[in-house]
Amino acid sequence: MKKAIFFILFVAFNILACSAPKTATSKPNIILICADDLGWSDIGCYGSEIETPNLDRLAQEGMRFTQFHNTSKCFPSRASLLTGVYAHDCGYDQKYSQPIKNAVTIGEVLREAGYSTYWSGKHHGVENPIYRGFDRYYGLKDGCCNYFNPGKQREGEAKPAQKSAKREWCIDSTEYVGYTPNEKDFYTTDYFTSYAIDFINDASAAEKPFFLYLAYTAPHDPLMAWPEDIQKYKGKYNVGYEKIRAARYEKQSKNGLIDRTYVLSEPTFTAWDKLDEREKDLEAQKMEVYAAMIDRMDQNIGRVLSELKRLGQLDNSIILFMSDNGASAEVVNLENDNDSGVIGGIDRWVSLGENWANVSNTPFRFYKTYSYEGGINTPLIAWWPNKIKANSKSDFTGHFVDIMPTLIEIAGAEYPVKFNGQEITPQRGISLMPTMKRETIERSSPIFWQWHTGRAMVYNGWKIVKHGEDQPWDLYNIEQDPTERVNLAKDYPEKTKELDAMFAKWILQYVN
Numbered sequence: 189m190k191k192a193i194f195f196i197l198f199v200a201f202n203i204l205a206c207s208a209p210k211t212a213t214s215k216p217n218i219i220l221i222c223a224d225d226l227g228w229s230d231i232g233c234y235g236s237e238i239e240t241p242n243l244d245r246l247a248q249e250g251m252r253f254t255q256f257h258n259t260s261k262c263f264p265s266r267a268s269l270l271t272g273v274y275a276h277d278c279g280y281d282q283k284y285s286q287p288i289k290n291a292v293t294i295g296e297v298l299r300e301a302g303y304s305t306y307w308s309g310k311h312h313g314v315e316n317p318i319y320r321g322f323d324r325y326y327g328l329k330d331g332c333c334n335y336f337n338p339g340k341q342r343e344g345e346a347k348p349a350q351k352s353a354k355r356e357w358c359i360d361s362t363e364y365v366g367y368t369p370n371e372k373d374f375y376t377t378d379y380f381t382s383y384a385i386d387f388i389n390d391a392s393a394a395e396k397p398f399f400l401y402l403a404y405t406a407p408h409d410p411l412m413a414w415p416e417d418i419q420k421y422k423g424k425y426n427v428g429y430e431k432i433r434a435a436r437y438e439k440q441s442k443n444g445l446i447d448r449t450y451v452l453s454e455p456t457f458t459a460w461d462k463l464d465e466r467e468k469d470l471e472a473q474k475m476e477v478y479a480a481m482i483d484r485m486d487q488n489i490g491r492v493l494s495e496l497k498r499l500g501q502l503d504n505s506i507i508l509f510m511s512d513n514g515a516s517a518e519v520v521n522l523e524n525d526n527d528s529g530v531i532g533g534i535d536r537w538v539s540l541g542e543n544w545a546n547v548s549n550t551p552f553r554f555y556k557t558y559s560y561e562g563g564i565n566t567p568l569i570a571w572w573p574n575k576i577k578a579n580s581k582s583d584f585t586g587h588f589v590d591i592m593p594t595l596i597e598i599a600g601a602e603y604p605v606k607f608n609g610q611e612i613t614p615q616r617g618i619s620l621m622p623t624m625k626r627e628t629i630e631r632s633s634p635i636f637w638q639w640h641t642g643r644a645m646v647y648n649g650w651k652i653v654k655h656g657e658d659q660p661w662d663l664y665n666i667e668q669d670p671t672e673r674v675n676l677a678k679d680y681p682e683k684t685k686e687l688d689a690m691f692a693k694w695i696l697q698y699v700n
Contacts, residue, residue, distance in 0.1 A: 215302065215397040216572070217505040218595055219492070220294075222269065222401075223485060224262065224310060224332075224408040225540075225556060226567070227515030227548025230482055234445060234567045235436035235550060237424065238479045242490040243569060246507060249578045250571030251624060252445060255670070256586040258513050260556060260563035261639045262331060263312040265512040265588055266403070270294055272592025272603070274636065276698040277613040280313070281638065284331075287315050292607045294592060295321025298399045301601035306387035309380040309403030311358075318361050322401075324390070326383035328376070329356040329363070332405060335376045335412040335481075336534040339368030346535035349410055349525055375414065377406050377481070381488035385495045392499045399595070402492070407481040409520060410537040417480035418532050425475040426468070428460030429547050432475075436550045444581065446551065453553045453562075453671045457543035470531075475544050477532035506572040506598060508591070514563045515548030516540060517555040551671050559637045559644035559653050560672055570624055582623045585646055585666070587635045589617030597621050634687075636694050645691045652677075652687045661688060 229235040233247035258265040263284040264275035271291035275281040278291035295305040299321050307317045309327045317325040328338065333355045334348040341347045357367030369379075384402050391398035425432065433455065440446045463471065489509075496502040519539040529536030540548070545555045552562035568586070570576055596603055597619045604612055622629040634647035644653040651666040663677040663684045677684045 214504055215599060217391070217397050217496075217501055218298070218303075218399045218598060219505060219507045220269075220399070220401045220591070220595075221489065221507065221509045222266070222309075222403045223482075223509070223511040224403075224405045225513060225516045226407060226482070226511035227545065227550075228552060228562070228565055228567055229436045229440065229550040230407070230515065230548050231486070231567060233443070233569070235440040235443075236482075237432065237435065238482050239420070240482065240486040242486050242493060243509060245493075246509065246571040247569050247579075249573070250507075250569055250576045251580040251582055253568035253570070253582045253584070253586065254445065255583055255666075256510065256566055256568035257564045257635070257637075258511065258566050258588050259637060259639055260513050260559055260642055262408075262512050264639055266310070266312050268588040269510075269512075269591055270401075271613075272589055273613045273616045274589065276638070276695075277616070281698065284313050288313065288320065290611070290613045292604055292612050293317075293321045294399065294401070294595060296607060297321070297592070297596060297601050297603060298599055299323070300604075301599045302397065303599060304387075304391040304394060304396045304398040306384070306391070306398060307401040307403070308384040308387065309376075309401070310405050311403070316358050316361065316363060318358070324360060324383075324387050326359050327357070327380060327403065328405065329358050332408050332410075333376070334410060334534065335405070336374060337368065338376075339364075339366045342368065342372075346526070346529070346533070348534050349522060349529070349537035351520070351522065351537075375412075375484075377404055377484050377488055380404060381491050384492060388492070388495055388499065388501070392501060397599075399599075404485050404488075406485045407478050407540075409516070409518075409539040411474060411477040411481065411532060411540065412534065413477050413480035413484060413532050415532070417484050418476050420483065421476040421479045423472075424479070425472040428468070429455070429457045429543055430460055433457075433547045433550050436547070440551065449668055450551050450671055451669075451673050452551045453673060455546060456554075457546045471541075471543065473531045474538055474540060477538070478540055478544065480532070503573045506570070506575070508571075509567070509569040510588075511566045513556040514552070514558075514565065515545040515555055516557075517542035517545040518557070553672055554655070557640060557642060558655050559639065559642035560655070561670065563642065564637060564644070570620070572624070576624050577626060580626065582620075584620070584623040584629055585631065585635065586620060586623075587617060589615070589635075590620050591617070593617050593619040594621060634690055634694070636691065638695060643691065643695075645687055645694070647687060647690065650683060650687060652684060652691065663687070 231240040267280035337348040354366040549562035554560040554562040637644040649667040652661040
């Protein structure tokens with residue numbers, strides 16, 4: 189009788205063990221989410237009035253970073269994020285019309301560590317990710333596109349506003365030069381998410397840990413959104429730039445994101461009262477659509493969270509969210525654009541513009557393509573249940589090159605010296621895991637930036653920065669003056685000279 193009972197208990201235990209969800213000792217799933225042209229203050233937990241409850245939840249239950257950086261420009265940022273080296277190391281510092289060189293991708297590294305690897309969304313590169321370490325890929329291989337229809341005009345619809353109808357698109361190994369979706373409910377943010385959810389289900393069925401890179405195009409122009417999302421923000425921005433910016437700054441202070449060292453930078457926008465009524469209406473409409481795009485992105489992040497929960501994978505997942513550069517002041521003016529079209533609709537290309545971009549990057553100066561903080565400082569949210577302390581904050585100065593070593597540590601992977609017989613550039617970053625654990629972390633080497641005429645370097649709390657090759661360096665004590673208000677170059681000429689020499693030595697290695 190005792191033997192029978194023992195046998196029954198033994199069988200029951202093994203059945204339960206086999207059917208139980210993955211434990212905390214399993215390798216965690218890793219989800220990397222990157223927004224496009226999102227300003228530092230554009231989500232609720234970083235000060236915004238835009239409704240982002242899902243990102244706010246991740247921040248409340250995880251960690252917010254205040255000094256994390258991209259490269260100020262889309263494709264160099266994405267190349268650096270993907271490879272863990274500077275864009276200059278992998279050939280993406282000036283253009284993206286060539287394969288990534290001398291580098292390995294996160295997909296290639298994590299696949300070797302036993303992960304299923306997936307990518308949904310924007311690439312801004314020339315190679316199909318299927319051939320660079322990713323098991324599945326769906327998305328825009330190009331830089332930007334019409335949100336409702338990247339391709340040719342469809343029957344019964346207006347002609348889509350676009351720079352080109354030949355944007356490159358991939359669905360796994362199939363590549364399209366000009367992709368016209370059949371689905372009439374197509375919207376890039378929604379479909380990038382739907383494919384991402386399919387990938388998550390594939391990994392769950394295979395009972396493997398997965399890495400998902402979810403690379404949205406939102407809120408990059410053209411400003412396009414679903415009418416129901418735009419309606420939520422009708423009239424909200426009629427108060428103008430000054431009041432929205434002041435409200436964001438106050439919220440950042442109240443919710444503990446910033447302290448008194450973050451003095452609000454001088455505004456660069458036109459005074460709202462100096463605009464005529466037509467201009468005010470146009471500007472308010474643009475921001476309504478921009479807000480709706482961010483809102484929709486957050487809704488889709490909520491879809492991912494819900495699916496992870498349904499599959500029992502949520503508690504064994506780490507999620508990182510960031511943006512590839514600051515909000516953009518660039519304005520695209522297309523020939524034959526439909527100026528009479530509805531702002532936010534398929535047939536009209538509208539850009540956010542300099543004034544709202546200044547607000548989006550509160551409390552910092554300048555915008556995308558600048559190496560000042562408004563161009564390079566990104567929100568970074570890190571969420572990992574039972575690993576990262578809830579509602580915590582990190583002021584550690586980081587860069588996109590730090591993501592690769594961080595994920596390698598999380599996954600128990602190894603960064604190769606060679607890959608496919610080729611020598612690989614050494615990692616340029618350091619793991620963020622110590623700061624996520626609230627441990628002391630120090631960076632022994634400088635961080636560098638160079639895009640177009642913008643240049644910067646941070647080392648031991650000092651930052652040199654300029655916009656224009658022939659311009660003199662500005663010098664800031666970035667720890668005491670994170671919004672770059674007081675230029676100390678004339679007060680500390682020897683420090684400026686010292687940092688200039690370090691930057692010159694760094695950039696020289698990339699000069700042909």
